[in-house]
Amino acid sequence: MKLTKPQDDIFFSxxxxxxxxxxxRFGKTFLSTFELLKHALQxxxxxxxxxxxxxxxxxEIAWNMLVDAIPxxxxxxxxxxxxxxxxxxxxxxxxxxxxxPDNLRGRALDFCVxxxxxxxxxxxxxxxxxxxxxxxxxxAVFIGxxxxxxxxxxxxxxxxxxxxxxxSFQYTTLNGGNVPPKEIEAARSDLDERTFKQxxxxxxxxxxxxxxxxxxxxxxxxxxxxDNGTLHIGMDFNLDPMSAVICVRKGxxxxxxxxxxxxxxxxxxxxxxxxxxYPRRSIIIYPDxxxxxxxxxxxxxxxxxxxxxxxxxxxxxxxxxxxxxxxxSVNSRLLSGNGSRHLFVSPKCKQTIxxxxxxxxxxxxxxxxxxxxxxxxxxxxxxxxxYLFPVRTEYxxxxxxxxx
Numbered sequence: 001m002k003l004t005k006p007q008d009d010i011f012f013s014x015x016x017x018x019x020x021x022x023x024x025r026f027g028k029t030f031l032s033t034f035e036l037l038k039h040a041l042q043x044x045x046x047x048x049x050x051x052x053x054x055x056x057x058x059x060e061i062a063w064n065m066l067v068d069a070i071p072x073x074x075x076x077x078x079x080x081x082x083x084x085x086x087x088x089x090x091x092x093x094x095x096x097x098x099x100x101p102d103n104l105r106g107r108a109l110d111f112c113v114x115x116x117x118x119x120x121x122x123x124x125x126x127x128x129x130x131x132x133x134x135x136x137x138x139x140a141v142f143i144g145x146x147x148x149x150x151x152x153x154x155x156x157x158x159x160x161x162x163x164x165x166x167x168s169f170q171y172t173t174l175n176g177g178n179v180p181p182k183e184i185e186a187a188r189s190d191l192d193e194r195t196f197k198q199x200x201x202x203x204x205x206x207x208x209x210x211x212x213x214x215x216x217x218x219x220x221x222x223x224x225x226x227d228n229g230t231l232h233i234g235m236d237f238n239l240d241p242m243s244a245v246i247c248v249r250k251g252x253x254x255x256x257x258x259x260x261x262x263x264x265x266x267x268x269x270x271x272x273x274x275x276x277x278y279p280r281r282s283i284i285i286y287p288d289x290x291x292x293x294x295x296x297x298x299x300x301x302x303x304x305x306x307x308x309x310x311x312x313x314x315x316x317x318x319x320x321x322x323x324x325x326x327x328x329s330v331n332s333r334l335l336s337g338n339g340s341r342h343l344f345v346s347p348k349c350k351q352t353i354x355x356x357x358x359x360x361x362x363x364x365x366x367x368x369x370x371x372x373x374x375x376x377x378x379x380x381x382x383x384x385x386x387y388l389f390p391v392r393t394e395y396x397x398x399x400x401x402x403x404x
Contacts, residue, residue, distance in 0.1 A: 006171045007031045010141075011038070015167035019156045020143040023173030023202040028143045029062055032113045033069045035141055036093050039111035041074075045090035046110040047136075051129065053119040055097030059083055061115065062095055098124040108135040117155070118147035125151075146204045148366040153204045173200040189338045191391060192331035208361055211327055211368055212378070214335030215345075215356040222344040224248065224255035230282040233274065234384030236376050237288050237303050242270045243376040245352055246278075247384060254333060254385065256345040259352050259377065267303045271310045284313045286384040289320050315387055323368060326382035328391045343385065352377050 003011055007027060010020055011034060022028055032050060040048045050066070052058035063083055070085065077086040083095035096104060098114075101124040109132045114125060125142075133140065142155055159168025173179050188196050192214055197203040214220075229248060236243045242265045246258040260273055274283065288294070291303035307314045333343035334356075345352055359374035361367060368375060 003031065003034060004177050006169070006175050007034075010169050011035065013167055013169075015159075016139045016165040017155075017159070017167075018139075018141045019152075019159045019166070019168040020141060021146055021152075021156050021168070021170040021202050021204075022143065023171065023176065023200045024145060025173055025178045026171055026176030026202075027178055028115065029065055032062065032115060032141070032143060033066050035113055036066065036111070037070065039139070040087055040091040040093050041089065043089075043091075043110075046092075047107060048091065048093045048111040049096055049109055049129075050093070050113045050115065051096045051098050051104070051120075051124070052115045053097070054099050055083075057116075058095040058097050066093065066095070101128045104128045105132075107132055108138075109133050110136050110138045112138065112140045114140065114142045114144075116144040117142045118144050118150055118152035122151035125155075146198050146202060149204050149206055150366070156204075170202055172202055187337075189336050189340060190332060191337050192328065192335055193337045195328045195332060195391065196337040208363070210357075211359050211361060212331060212334060212356045214331050214341075217353070217357075219341060220334060220343070220345055220356075221347050221353065222255065223346055224257055224344060226257050228281070230284060231278060232384055232388070233283060233285050234380040234382070235270070235285055235287040235291075235307075236380040236383070237267065237291060237294055238376055240264060241376060242266070243351075243380045244270060244274070245349065245377060245381045245384065246274075249388070252389075253342045253344070254388070256343075256349050256352055256381070258346065259349045261351050261377070267306045271306060271312075274312075275310070282313075284315060286387045287314065287316050288379070288383055289316045289318065291316060292318075316383075317387065321386050321390070324366070325391060326379070326386045327368070329386040329389055330378070330382050332391055333385055333389060342389075352381065356381075 004027065010018060010031060036048050036050055040046055050058060050062050052061060066085065067078065074087050075085055076088055085093045098104065098120045101121055104124065105128055112129055112133065114120065142152065144152060146152065156168045159166040174181060174184055184200060187200060194205050198205045227248060232247045232249055234245045240263050242262040244260040245256050247254050247256045260270065262270060262273065285307050287303065287307065294303050304314060304316065335341055355374040355377040359378055360369050362369045
C-alpha cells in the first residue's frame with residue numbers, strides 16, 4: 001500500500017486532531033483505512049472507529065476496502081452486521097453511522113475517523129465522540145469535502161489558527177492524483193462554478209443570497225418556439241399551487257417554453273390542463289418522487305398513477321435527490337464553470353423567471369428559503385433537470401491493497 005505525498009503529510013503529522021479538507025476522489029477513504037490500521041496496531045486492545053454520516057454510508061464506502069486491506073493473519077473475527085473487525089492484538093476497528101449521535105455513547109475510544117463530517121450533526125463530535133476520547137487521550141481525523149461554512153469549517157479554521165493539538169490540511173482533487181486533469185476540466189464544463197469550487201477545489205463556498213445565481217434575464221431568457229416534438233414537464237404537487245414547467249430539449253440544451261400554476265387544484269385538474277394545451281403530444285412527466293405515495297386528488301389514487309393513466313410517460317426516481325443536488329444540477333445548466341449555458345426560459349414563463357430570480361438561502365445557512373413561495377416552480381424545474389442532467393461528482397474508487 002502506498003500513499004501519495006499529500007496523504008503522507010497528513011499520515012505522519014503528530015497533531016492529535018487533524019482536519020483534512022479535500023476535493024472529490026482525493027483518496028479520503030483510502031487514507032482513512034491507513035489511519036485505522038496504524039492506530040489499531042499501535043498497542044493492544046485499542047478501540048478505533050470510522051464514523052460516516054449514516055450506517056449505510058459507512059458500510060458502502062469503507063467496509064470492503066477495510067476488509068480487503070487487512071491481511072487475514074491479523075484478523076480473528078469479522079462481523080459484517082455490526083461492521084466490526086477484531087484483530088489478534090485485541091484491538092477492534094468498528095464502522096459507525098452518526099444518524100443518531102446518542103447511540104454512539106458509552107465507549108472509550110483511542111482513535112476515530114469522522115468521514116464527511118460536514119454532513120453530520122455537530123453534536124456527534126462535540127457531545128459524544130470528543131468526550132469518548134478523553135479517558136485514553138485518543139486522537140481523531142476529520143475528513144471530507146466542504147459544505148459551506150458550517151461546523152466542519154469551524155474545526156478547519158481552528159487548525160489553521162494554530163490551536164494547540166490541532167492542524168489543518170486542504171487539497172484539491174488534482175492534488176489527490178486519482179482523477180486525470182482532462183476529467184477535471186470536463187467536470188468544470190458540466191458543473192456550475194460554485195459547485196466546482198466546492199467539490200473539486202475544496203473551497204468553503206459561502207451559501208448566501210440568491211440560490212440560482214447563474215440566472216440572468218439578459219442571458220437566460222430566450223423566446224424559443226415549440227417545435228411540436230416531445231415535451232418534458234417537471235411537476236411539483238401542492239394544493240397551493242400545483243406547479244409545472246414545460247420544456248423542450250435540443251441535445252444538451254433545455255428550453256422552458258411554458259408553465260402552469262394552479263391554486264387550490266389537484267392532479268386531475270393539472271392533467272386536464274396539460275392535455276387541453278398540448279393535445280396529441282408525446283409527453284414525459286418528471287414529478288416529485290413523493291408522487292408514488294402522495295394523493296392530491298380524491299379516490300385513493302396516487303399522483304403517479306393519475307399521470308400514468310392519462311397516458312403520460314412518467315420518470316421519477318425511487319427517492320428524492322438531495323435538495324443541494326437538484327440546485328446544483330439547475331445551476332450547472334444555467335451557467336457552468338467554463339461559462340457555457342444550457343438552460344433557457346421563455347419570457348412567457350413569468351413565475352419561473354420570478355422564482356429563479358428571487359429564491360434565496362435562509363440567512364446564515366445553506367438551507368433553501370421556502371417561505372416566499374418561490375420554491376414550487378424551482379422544485380418542478382429541479383426534478384426535471386436533475387433527472388436528465390444529474391451532477392456527477394463521484395469516480396471509481398482506487399482498488400484496495402493489503403497492508404504489509
